[in-house]
Amino acid sequence: MKFSNSLIPTLRDIPANAEIASHILLLRGGFIRQLGSGLYTWLPLGVRVLQKVERIVRDELNKKDAQEVLMPFVQPGELWKESQRWEIMGPDLLRMQDRHENDYCLSPTHEEVITDLFRKNVKSYRQLPLNLYQIATKFRDEIRPRFGVLRSREFIMKDGYSFHLNEDSLHKTYIAMHEAYSAIFTRLALDFRSVEAHGGVIGDEENREFHVLADTGEDAIAYSAASSYAANLEKAEAVAPRETAPASETLTKVSTPNVRTINGLVECLDVPIERTVKTLIVQGEDSPIGLVLRGDHELHEIKAASLPNVLSPLTFTKESDVRHHVGCNVGSIGPVQLQIPYYVDRSAAVLSDFVCGANEDDFHLTGVNWNRDESLRNSAVQDLRKVVEGDPAPDGSGPLSILRGIEVGHIFKLGKKYSHTMNATVLDEQGESVNVLMGCYGLGITRLAAAVIEQKHDDVGPLWPIEIAPAQVHLVALNVSQSSAVAGAANQVYEQLTTQGIEVLYDDRNERPGVKFADADLIGIPYRITIGERGLKHDAIEYQHQREVKIELPLDQVVSTVLRDLN
RNA sequence: CGGGACGUGGCGCAGUUUGGUAGCGCACAUGACUGGGGGUCAUGUGGUCGCCGGUUCAAAUCCGGCCGUCCCGACCA
Structure with a gap:
């Protein structure tokens, strides 16, 4: 990928409408552009990040035998009336009519569609369990979109749904999804917590939220340092701190x-x-x-x-x-x-x-x-109150601490909520028709990309984890148009790395060094190779990981060093 | 939905109080110089000042309405 023929519109100034790091840096680094309130275009570098997030998500879900589908973004209102959510959902659900004046909506989630798909195509308990997911666009007409793609109206989400004959099977998949999510966030090197949470309009059986810890998070998370207890503040149980002292004063x-x-x-x-x-x-x-x-x-x-x-x-x-x-x-x-x-x-x-x-x-x-x-x-x-820092943890493990988190995933056991209202049944071993049990597993792709920046950035730009960086190596050639030696060396490194399957953003532009360095910082690709005439004279190529100290390498060792570091 | 702010070339902003021919920086184009952290000089391109209406000889500026974007809140006694 050569910079000179890419659309990477970096910004020198901080955009007037952005306040938090991920929003500012995604705009400044040329990853996204705003189209309207809560609506964003993803530019080439941003798309690369999203595709890599998606790749990890697919990889971990497929390991758990989930299968990918793709469902429509526009959905018939009929289905939503059947589940009774046409009435329940309120204005978050964006409704419209087609030319025949039939009701439709833009999908905020897909329980109805997947349940309909299931009931029309699965008839026997022998086909269970089944775990289906998609990575697709969602629309929720949020009360207040904010923080760029962290809370946008249109966004990309991975949503998965599982179907089971019994609670035991549901639980196994629920646990498998918990493991998959943990694996995904671990691969992104994120500091995250899985927490007890409220189900909201999706369903309120057993459920678990995944939060990326960051000061700008919209949720407060109470956790115990001494155990695995963690809960969203909207769920966290407050226990009484001590026994009653005897009365000593008079009324x-x-x-x-x-x-x-x-x-x-x-x-x-x-x-x-x-x-x-x-x-x-x-x-x-x-x-x-x-x-x-x-x-x-x-x-x-x-x-x-x-x-x-x-x-x-x-x-x-x-x-x-x-x-x-x-x-x-x-x-x-x-x-x-x-x-x-x-x-x-x-x-x-x-x-x-x-x-x-x-x-x-x-x-x-x-x-x-x-x-x-x-x-x-x-x-x-x-229990009527919100927990505060220092309250005893409900599991008795010690005092609670409170941190802020960005909700990037949420897994639920739905039970028979939708299979009941929408009549999704299979025949069991006795030939009896039974409603299936369902689970539902959401993960915000676009939000996750932003959450990563919230947790991993410095003053000058994002510090992308290697797994989702827009490229693995940023090759900066200084004064290429003046120096045929630099151009020759840079072209050679670019060709060799590319041939080895390494993703390289090659800054071959005729720009001043300062411009190139500033852009490299704003883009945030983890490994940087800098080739300039000054170093080339004594066969020294600069090599740097994120903002760590630069080292110098002879030209003929650059490619092998990169390959070693990336494997 | 309530409160606040803003809307002026691609981006960031001034000008609005006190009406009088639309400006600055960056970016962009061309040329020269320069060449390891957003460089310099010169010459240029680009804006119906969010939209509609009103007042006025004259409106970015005053008045009315609308639209859009952002921020805070959406209850705690």
Whole structure:
């Protein structure tokens, strides 16, 4: 690949609309261009990266006997109505009609199509298990596309689906996919975690997310350094830190004029925030419901919304209604004598001598105790809060740490969710018709390419892992148009490496050295060979791996050294 | 959807407050010089100032509407 006849539009300036490393560097290195919000064109170097990511993914999946298919990007609305997701999906699903006014959508995922394919073509348990995948374009009309290709609307995803007669078979494939994903990310030399997660609209049986750790990640990951426990914060279980201390204070009503917030309460009464309790009021099925948390803890909406009688999605009760039901403003609510049902978070439930609202404007209670104080004894305790750094891990292995991660893969057991609604059955050994069990395995190809940069870059450019670099070697020939010696040597190295099957980006342009070096940095190919007249005079060719120290090699050893390093 | 910002040659920006013939840097073309970290000089090419409407003798600039892009948020008392 010669630079002089390639489209590699590197940028000197930082593009105005890009903020994070992967977005900036993919633009500046000439890998992508934006077409519209959440829509990107992949340029030649970018396509090479994607193809290599895909190659690794195919390789690892094929090892596990998954088979590749390719399904349509445009799908009939009928199928989505059948699975009932036409109604459930909301505006993320981009819908349209054809000339006959039939409903269609751009596929955000392919459960419906694959299930339809399966039910029309597989009839016997003898054909199971079956594991099919594709690498294809998806469209999701995201609320807010951002961070370039990290959260775009149109993107490339590997999505796989498996079919099974029984749970045991499903589990085997689920584990096999877990292994395949781990192998893929390991080959990319990524620092990643597989974590417990929420299933979302796909399904909420057993599932696992794969995250590339990076500060710019949109998700928070709680993990235990002492064990393999790791969970997305949206799933992570919060366990109570310690046993209840005995009550020592007496219940006292204190005046707290104009105190409406926990911070105000802490200041007013000079109590530690860990000994305060706040009560949030959300809409329930019959009446509003109180959620009681320690003052310094944050409500976990997903946990709260899944509680019995609590409305999902979680909706906070309007302040005027709070006064109607509780008799005070939202800053003075507390569990003592609360006139509506409430749940207490585990960590709030182990407090003693704590402070809470008195359900009367401008008053709070101090010295409150769950077990001693009559109206509190039968409080319902639930996990309501987000975990924080230092919380005990649910597996008892020690304190939790929190890191940020980019979700690049997600594997699910779907069970019979789709086989049931879409009537996908096989005949079992007894000749009985049974719904198959399914699994579903997603992996973001375009996102993964960006996530790699988020984790592997420096000030001047990406540091691509060799497996997905746009080329293996960047050959920089300095002043080629002036020096026939340089041109001769560079051409020779280029020919020899190419003949050996090495991918070389050969910068044969008539550009100044500074331009070539800057572009090489922006492109980020791992091995760089620099040939200039100065070194050539004493038979010295520069050779450098990423940003490490350059070494000098005689011309006749360059090719063999590269071959050695690449194998 | 709520809040904020922005939209001026390919890219990055100034000009808008106070209306008066559209500018800078980079890139691009040609030539000369230069030749190991985005070089210098000279001469050039390229823009209906996002779109539509209004005010005005005159609009990038003022007013109204629309479109687009980015950022923050999408609840925590």
